[in-house]
Amino acid sequence: MTAAVTHGDVPRSEPRxxxxxxxxxxxxxxxxxxxxxxxxxxxxxxxxFWMVIxxxxxxxxxxxxxxxxxxxxWTLQNYRDLFVQTNFPVYFLNSLIVAxxxxxxxxxxxxxxxxxxxxxxxxxxxxxxxxxxxxYMLPEVLIVLPLYIYVxxxxxxxxxxxxxxxxTAFTLPLTLWFMRSYYNAIPAGxxxxxxxxxxxxxxxMMRVTVPLAIPGIVSVGVFSFNHxxxxxxxxxxxxxxxxxxxxxLGLATWIGQDNIYSWGxxxxxAVLVTIPVVLFYLVVxxxxxxxxxxxxxxxE
Amino acid sequence: MAExxxxxxxxxxLAYVTLAPSAxxxxxxxxxxxxxxxxxxxQDVGMGExxxxxxxxxxxxxxxxxxxxxxxxxxxFVWVFGSVCAEMVLGLGLALLLNKTFMFRGVARAIILAPxxxxxxxxxxxxxxxxxxxxxxxxxxxxxxxxxxxxxxxLNSGTWAMVSVIIVGVWKFFPFVVLALLGILQSIPQEQYExxxxxxxxxxxxxxxxxxxxxxxxxxxxxxxRTIWTFHKFEIIYLMTGGGPLDATTTLPILVYFKGFVDxxxxxxxxxxxxxxxxxxxxxxxxxxxxxRAEARQ
Numbered sequence: 001m002t003a004a005v006t007h008g009d010v011p012r013s014e015p016r017x018x019x020x021x022x023x024x025x026x027x028x029x030x031x032x033x034x035x036x037x038x039x040x041x042x043x044x045x046x047x048x049f050w051m052v053i054x055x056x057x058x059x060x061x062x063x064x065x066x067x068x069x070x071x072x073x074w075t076l077q078n079y080r081d082l083f084v085q086t087n088f089p090v091y092f093l094n095s096l097i098v099a100x101x102x103x104x105x106x107x108x109x110x111x112x113x114x115x116x117x118x119x120x121x122x123x124x125x126x127x128x129x130x131x132x133x134x135x136y137m138l139p140e141v142l143i144v145l146p147l148y149i150y151v152x153x154x155x156x157x158x159x160x161x162x163x164x165x166x167x168t169a170f171t172l173p174l175t176l177w178f179m180r181s182y183y184n185a186i187p188a189g190x191x192x193x194x195x196x197x198x199x200x201x202x203x204x205m206m207r208v209t210v211p212l213a214i215p216g217i218v219s220v221g222v223f224s225f226n227h228x229x230x231x232x233x234x235x236x237x238x239x240x241x242x243x244x245x246x247x248x249l250g251l252a253t254w255i256g257q258d259n260i261y262s263w264g265x266x267x268x269x270a271v272l273v274t275i276p277v278v279l280f281y282l283v284v285x286x287x288x289x290x291x292x293x294x295x296x297x298x299x300e
Numbered sequence: 301m302a303e304x305x306x307x308x309x310x311x312x313x314l315a316y317v318t319l320a321p322s323a324x325x326x327x328x329x330x331x332x333x334x335x336x337x338x339x340x341x342x343q344d345v346g347m348g349e350x351x352x353x354x355x356x357x358x359x360x361x362x363x364x365x366x367x368x369x370x371x372x373x374x375x376x377f378v379w380v381f382g383s384v385c386a387e388m389v390l391g392l393g394l395a396l397l398l399n400k401t402f403m404f405r406g407v408a409r410a411i412i413l414a415p416x417x418x419x420x421x422x423x424x425x426x427x428x429x430x431x432x433x434x435x436x437x438x439x440x441x442x443x444x445x446x447x448x449x450x451x452x453x454x455l456n457s458g459t460w461a462m463v464s465v466i467i468v469g470v471w472k473f474f475p476f477v478v479l480a481l482l483g484i485l486q487s488i489p490q491e492q493y494e495x496x497x498x499x500x501x502x503x504x505x506x507x508x509x510x511x512x513x514x515x516x517x518x519x520x521x522x523x524x525x526r527t528i529w530t531f532h533k534f535e536i537i538y539l540m541t542g543g544g545p546l547d548a549t550t551t552l553p554i555l556v557y558f559k560g561f562v563d564x565x566x567x568x569x570x571x572x573x574x575x576x577x578x579x580x581x582x583x584x585x586x587x588x589x590x591x592x593r594a595e596a597r598q
Contacts, residue, residue: 033400037408040394045411047471048418050437051426066440113322116315125315128323135330137584139532141553142573145340145560146333149350169329176322201308230419232535237561248421252539255425263429270422277417 051274055079055267062263078264079272087242088269091250097160098235098246099228102167106224110175111217115205117176118183129180136173140233143169148237158239163246166234171224178223182216183209222284226277247273341570348564359571368547368555369572375462376551379537380530382466383473388523390470391477392515398478399485416475424539427468431455455541458548465540465549469530477522484518485511517594524587531580552576 054062055078057071082088117129147166156162190212191204199207210217235249245253251269341359345352363369398409415423430438431454439451454464488511496506534553537543543550543558550558552572560569 030402033397033402036397037402037405040397041408041411044415044471047423047426047430048411048414050430051422054429063435065435066444067435067437109321109325112318116318120311120315122312122315125319128319132322132326134584135326137528137580138330138334139553139573139577139580141532141534141556142337142577143330143333145556145566145570145573146336147329148560149336149340149566150333152350165329168325172322172325172329195308201311201314226417230421232421232539233557236538237557248419248535251421251425255428255539263435266425267429270425273419274417274422277419281417 051267051270055264055271057264059262059264078262078268081262082265082268082272086254086265086269087245087250088272090243091245091247092272094160094244095229095247098163098167098231099225101160101164102171102228103221103224105164105168106171106175107217107221110172111179111210111213114176114179115183115209117180119188129176132173132176136170136177138169140170144233144237147234151238156238158241158244160239160244162238163231163234166238167228167231170231171227174224174227175220178220179213179216182213182220186212219284222280225280229277337570337573340566341574343567345566346564350566352567355567359567360575362568363571363575368550369575371547372550372552372555372572375547375549376531378462379466379469379549379551380527382462383469383530384523384526386466386470387474387477387526388519390474391522392481392519394474395478395481395485396511398482412478413475415472416479418472420472420535421539423468423472424536427464427471428455428540431464456545458545461541461545461549465537468540469533469536472536473526473530477526480518480522481515484515488514517590517597521587521590521594524583524590528580528583528587531583532576552579 053070056074056076057068058073058075058077061068061071061073117125147169151157151162151166186209190208191199191201194204194208195201230248231246232248232252235246236252239245239249247269251266251273254266254269340351342354342356343352344355344358394412398405398412402408430436433439433451433453433456436451436454438454439448442448443451452460454460492510493506496510501509532553534557537549537551537554538557541549543554553576556569556573556576559565559572563569
């Protein structure tokens with residue numbers, strides 16, 4: 001709000017001094033914008049900066065009062081400890097399996113279904129797409145109770161399989177909605193042209209529409225992966241053994257025991273959990289741009 | 301909708317066959333559970349059991365008569381109201397800032413949006429380290445600046461624990477508001493501002509007469525969406541404070557978790573979950589009605 005206020009109200013009654021005043025005003029408002037941006041970036045970015053910096057401090061320095069803003073001694077010891085002394089690699093692998101599994105399942109099932117949601121309007125399809133949106137809005141705490149009952153009753157407690165399936169309850173509606181709008185943006189005329197040339201509907205879909213939808217598939221894949229990668233409640237309720245813990249759960253159980261696990265190791269773990277998310281985001285960002293560009297030229 | 305002009309004979313079959321797996325999964329994972337939870341809420345489920353004898357509405361009666369429930373309801377209100385207000389103000393402010401052109405804007409935008417990408421458990425970890433009474437950098441900085449003269453017990457006092465979880469929640473989720481509002485800000489036709497400037501409108505008048513009306517529908521929708529999501533957020537509070545100290549940050553989702561998986565009273569947990577859900581349904585209906593109106597206006 002302050003940013004908007006500082007912008008360009010130039011007195012118009014004094015034409016001769018106009019430009020000079022405007023210049024001062026302009027410079028002042030530029031400085032203001034930079035100051036505000038700098039403040040915002042430092043405040044918002046500080047926790048992340050602090051996480052990375054502190055993960056590189058040796059154990060003793062993490063408990064120094066007052067804290068050092070930069071480590072006196074840079075070290076990767078915390079990262080080494082994480083791999084040698086803890087089950088971090090197991091958690092990491094489990095998280096990959098769960099997030100990868102849920103994403104794959106939703107992409108295959110949802111990617112297929114979304115095509116029909118976008119292209120057809122037969123009986124029940126409109127209702128179904130609304131129902132899928134409602135599923136996405138259901139609170140996790142409501143679903144977790146009955147799912148826990150099924151998991152126990154079917155003997156799936158403490159398995160990664162249960163986690164994959166449970167995560168799909170949210171990643172599938174996400175995929176359906178996202179892909180539906182993505183397919184909507186691909187002109188149906190392209191498929192019809194292919195069908196005129198002798199393709200079947202299925203052939204046209206597989207050869208024309210799906211390849212065009214790849215950027216969309218990649219980005220929704222990243223979103224569902226991210227969702228499952230971060231998911232905590234299902235993991236907390238469904239899994240218990242060290243062998244089946246995913247990253248969020250594994251790290252969370254360490255937080256309460258800061259005597260055993262030093263903050264250094266926890267922060268190093270935090271950095272490593274964040275890296276895949278950031279990498280994936282960079283991938284989507286590029287794909288999204290490419291997708292938009294392609295959509296633009298092909299749509300004309 | 302990109303509706304094809306021609307419907308082929310096999311299309312109906314293709315549609316139903318491709319949708320069947322999605323439908324099956326959603327029915328099994330969302331439809332059936334939602335029904336089940338109503339049945340569970342009417343049972344007296346013992347410890348270690350997954351079902352029990354039917355007791356009618358007794359669990360609901362328990363919830364509506366217990367202080368714990370109302371305490372959690374109040375805490376939920378404080379948590380949602382505090383978080384959403386702060387997120388919207390901060391989100392609007394930073395969206396307006398990022399809408400200006402300046403050097404390194406791309407970098408600034410990436411850093412400001414970053415918390416939204418960070419996994420919740422990571423956010424909690426870092427903030428808990430920063431909130432630490434003794435070694436925490438936050439107390440240190442506030443003391444250096446002179447805001448406080450002795451370390452605050454952030455997570456160990458009722459009021460400050462709530463403030464702490466709200467701070468973390470806002471930090472994590474305000475970028476969503478920035479993203480939503482930035483999108484709409486960038487779509488405002490610049491000619492409107494030029495015309496206003498020629499007519500001698502001050503910057504404040506431009507904001508009040510052009511920006512605000514343009515942004516308002518999206519602003520309200522975003523606020524409502526954030527309300528819905530914040531309302532049933534579980535892990536931030538659970539990981540920051542575990543609902544404590546002394547229930548000071550126990551919101552409704554936390555209460556459901558403790559009833560269901562710590563006290564192992566699934567029936568009562570289900571009743572609280574349904575009451576939570578009913579409040580949510582009201583918010584959801586409001587959201588969809590507003591969205592429909594916004595779409596109709598466009």
